[in-house]
Amino acid sequence: MSDGSQTVAPPLLAVENLAVSFGAGPDAVNAVRGVSFAVGRGEAVALVGESGSGKSVSALSILRLLPYPKARHSSGRILFEGRDLLALPEAELRAVRGGMIGMVFQEPMSSLNPLHAIGRQIGEALAAHGGPGGAAAHERVVALLRDVGFADAEARLTALPHELSGGQRQRVMLAMALANDPRLLIADEPTTALDVTIQAQILTLLKRLRAERGLALLFITHDLAIARGIADRVYVMKDGIIVEHGPADEVLDRPRQAYTRHLVLAQPKAARRPPGAAAAGPVLSATNVKCWFPIRRGVIRRTVGHIKAVDGVSLTLAPGRTLGVVGESGSGKSTLGLALLRLLPSEGAIRFAGQRIDGLSPRTLRPLRRHMQIVFQDPFGSLNPRLSVREIVGEGLNVHDRPTPDELEERVAAALRDVGLTPEMMDRYPHEFSGGQRQRIAIARTLVLRPKLLVLDEPTSALDVSVQAQLIDLLRELQAKTGMAYLFISHDLRVIRAMADDILVMKAGVVRETGPAGTVLTAPQDRYTRELLAAAFELKAL
Numbered sequence: 113m114s115d116g117s118q119t120v121a122p123p124l125l126a127v128e129n130l131a132v133s134f135g136a137g138p139d140a141v142n143a144v145r146g147v148s149f150a151v152g153r154g155e156a157v158a159l160v161g162e163s164g165s166g167k168s169v170s171a172l173s174i175l176r177l178l179p180y181p182k183a184r185h186s187s188g189r190i191l192f193e194g195r196d197l198l199a200l201p202e203a204e205l206r207a208v209r210g211g212m213i214g215m216v217f218q219e220p221m222s223s224l225n226p227l228h229a230i231g232r233q234i235g236e237a238l239a240a241h242g243g244p245g246g247a248a249a250h251e252r253v254v255a256l257l258r259d260v261g262f263a264d265a266e267a268r269l270t271a272l273p274h275e276l277s278g279g280q281r282q283r284v285m286l287a288m289a290l291a292n293d294p295r296l297l298i299a300d301e302p303t304t305a306l307d308v309t310i311q312a313q314i315l316t317l318l319k320r321l322r323a324e325r326g327l328a329l330l331f332i333t334h335d336l337a338i339a340r341g342i343a344d345r346v347y348v349m350k351d352g353i354i355v356e357h358g359p360a361d362e363v364l365d366r367p368r369q370a371y372t373r374h375l376v377l378a379q380p381k382a383a384r385r386p387p388g389a390a391a392a393g394p395v396l397s398a399t400n401v402k403c404w405f406p407i408r409r410g411v412i413r414r415t416v417g418h419i420k421a422v423d424g425v426s427l428t429l430a431p432g433r434t435l436g437v438v439g440e441s442g443s444g445k446s447t448l449g450l451a452l453l454r455l456l457p458s459e460g461a462i463r464f465a466g467q468r469i470d471g472l473s474p475r476t477l478r479p480l481r482r483h484m485q486i487v488f489q490d491p492f493g494s495l496n497p498r499l500s501v502r503e504i505v506g507e508g509l510n511v512h513d514r515p516t517p518d519e520l521e522e523r524v525a526a527a528l529r530d531v532g533l534t535p536e537m538m539d540r541y542p543h544e545f546s547g548g549q550r551q552r553i554a555i556a557r558t559l560v561l562r563p564k565l566l567v568l569d570e571p572t573s574a575l576d577v578s579v580q581a582q583l584i585d586l587l588r589e590l591q592a593k594t595g596m597a598y599l600f601i602s603h604d605l606r607v608i609r610a611m612a613d614d615i616l617v618m619k620a621g622v623v624r625e626t627g628p629a630g631t632v633l634t635a636p637q638d639r640y641t642r643e644l645l646a647a648a649f650e651l652k653a654l
Contacts (some may be wrong), residue, residue: 122194123150124328125174125296130188130384132178140594143169145352146187149271151296154322154327158343159494160336163548166352167332168218171298173198174330175209192296211241214289216302219492220281224273228255230284231269237291244355256287261313279310279441279603286314293325300332303540308603309440315342334577336375336550340364348372378578393466395564395597396429396452401460401582403444403451403621421447422458423621432566432591434598436612436629437642438605439461444621445601446489449567453484465564482512485558489570491550495542501528506556512561527560528553530590532582548575555583559590567599572607584610605648609633617641 132144144166151157159167172178174190174197190197192213197205209215217223225233234253238244244252250269257265260283273281282302285586289297297318303311315338321327333339339346340360347357348371356369367373380439387560403422406415422444429435437445451458454469462470464484469477485508488494493502505524515523525535533550542550555571568587573578584607590596600611608615608629615632615641625638636642 118403121153124153124155125151125330126189126191126195127170127174128189128191130170130173131184131186132166133184135181138183143352144173145587146348147354149347149354149357151328151330153295154328155345156318156322156331156343158331158333158339158346159349160333160346161338161349162334162375163348163546163552163575167349168300168546169302169352170349171215171330171332174298175213175215177215179514186329207241208316210237210289210294211292212294213296213298213503214292214294215298216282216285216289216300218301219490220285221273221490223285223494224281226273229270230276234284234288234291241292242480252291253287256291257284259317260284260287261310271540275505277441277446283310283314283441290321294327296328296330296472297321298330298332301334302331303333303335303338308605308644311338311603313329318342334575336364336577338487342598348375355578375578378581393430395431395465396464396599397427397461397463398452399426399461401425401448401451401458401462401584403447403456403458405484420450420621424460425616425618425621425623427616427626429597431597432595433613434591434600434611436608436615437599437601437618438603438608438615439618439624440644441603446569447621449486449569449599449601449616453486453567455486482508482561483564483615484567485561485563485565486567487555487558487569487571487572489550491554492542495550497542500539500541501533501553504542504553505560508557508561523560524556527556530559530586531556532579548579551575552579552583562590562594563596565597565599569601569603570603571600572604573604580607587611605633605645617644 119520127147127149130144130147131142134141134143135585147170149157149168150507159170161167169178173185176197185198188198192208197208200208225228231253234256235249237251243249253269254265257268262268262283276284286302303314318329319342322329328546329342330600331339331342343360345358346360346363347354348363348369349355350371356363356367356372363372364376367376402424404420407417407419408414409416425448427435437448439445447456450456452462454462454472458470460470461468464480469480502524505527506520509523524538528535528537533549533552533556542553551571558566572583575583587598591598598611600608612629614627615629616623617632617638619640624640625632625636627628632641633645636645
């Protein structure tokens with residue numbers, strides 16, 4: 113179905129002239145202004161645009177999940193199978209949420225209950241809508257986990273959310289959303305935290321579900337390659353309005369609007385540099401680093417084995433250089449980054465600026481912390497919701513530099529400008545920002561200290577393509593100016609190609625291949641590396 117064409121049946125979902133505002137009076141923010149779009153039965157529609165464009169606000173409005181009364185729908189209708197969801201009684205709406213319409217949220221760690229095993233949480237989604245119980249429920253949960261890429265589904269039923277990687281948590285969210293065979297799936301950046309192989313699996317799964325069950329998709333994404341691969345039609349949003357829409361190939365291959373052309377062209381560009389001088393010595397080196405986590409069973413919790421998250425990894429990183437760490441979810445990438453910063457216990461020698469740090473006490477290590485910073489994968493989980501942006505970005509300065517109030521405000525303002533935000537945002541709180549904007553705040557918090565080593569754990573996964581390109585340019589500029597070294601963890605091979613001088617490929621806690629980025633990406637020696645690259649090409653072809 114395309115806009116303007118005659119149809120026999122009305123669309124499954126029709127959003128008509130939707131307007132959403134936050135607050136009241138002269139300070140009200142009009143986040144969505146007169147937005148209209150439709151999703152037909154069995155159709156996939158993508159909402160694309162930069163962070164803060166109104167994509168997620170539009171999607172959350174469908175199930176009335178915005179924070180009331182602060183958020184107001186000042187106009188519009190949302191028709192699902194002919195019923196206006198904005199006017200539906202709460203009791204009837206509960207049957208729609210998770211039953212007829214499933215939703216995958218952008219940040220799984222803030223959506224999953226940290227105290228309950230994932231098997232129980234998926235089972236609760238089934239039970240809430242009259243699903244099976246007992247052995248039938250167990251079998252259904254295992255099947256759902258297998259469908260979304262868990263090879264060891266049975267063993268994972270008792271895992272808690274913090275025991276899973278970011279990509280694995282997102283797969284659990286997708287399993288919960290699909291549990292009750294919904295007619296419409298709203299997916300808000302569902303592949304953000306997933307590596308390319310799982311992205312390809314999830315998109316193939318969604319295509320299969322569409323074909324087998326007639327599942328309709330509303331797909332919110334900043335990744336135009338994914339929008340091209342999954343969507344029949346695309347709506348492009350900017351500043352709360354639809355600026356262009358039409359068939360996916362038409363909008364993305366032959367965009368009419370300047371803004372859409374800007375999004376299409378805003379891709380990270382590769383930049384290779386000659387090897388840095390070895391005379392300065394490495395800023396970071398590691399030898400045979402191991403992070404093993406015990407598996408305990410029985411009443412006395414006897415150790416019966418170990419999860420070898422990192423198993424004998426060695427690396428060297430020189431000043432002004434970027435080491436890209438790639439691999440699938442659960443390969444040990446993030447665990448390695450945390451261990452190198454002494455945020456997780458490990459075995460093996462770790463040296464920072466020539467000083468061995470693996471045996472230092474927290475008190476002795478503290479003065480070095482300003483020189484070794486990290487940007488975490490989940491910005492909402494890493495930002496204190498009770499602190500303003502001013503307090504979040506300035507916290508490290510207060511600990512290490514103790515500037516005057518005027519100096520603090522000036523440096524915080526400069527850091528916010530560096531990442532594409534404005535000083536006027538200083539007094540706002542994390543929940544008032546989009547996912548991409550929260551990630552920029554997290555990056556500003558680390559860059560304000562100008563560290564020697566910056567570990568970036570999926571720093572661009574929540575960012576739209578134009579901000580990805582801006583951030584990569586910013587990181588390169590800062591690196592050239594300050595000589596900072598980056599340990600860049602990412603599943604996005606486009607970003608790795610743009611950032612990394614050298615690449616380390618991990619699988620199941622071990623290094624499968626390492627070498628100069630140009631060599632690893634164009635002439636990989638290990639079969640696993642070749643599989644990752646093949647999956648990236650497959651994703652583009654979907």
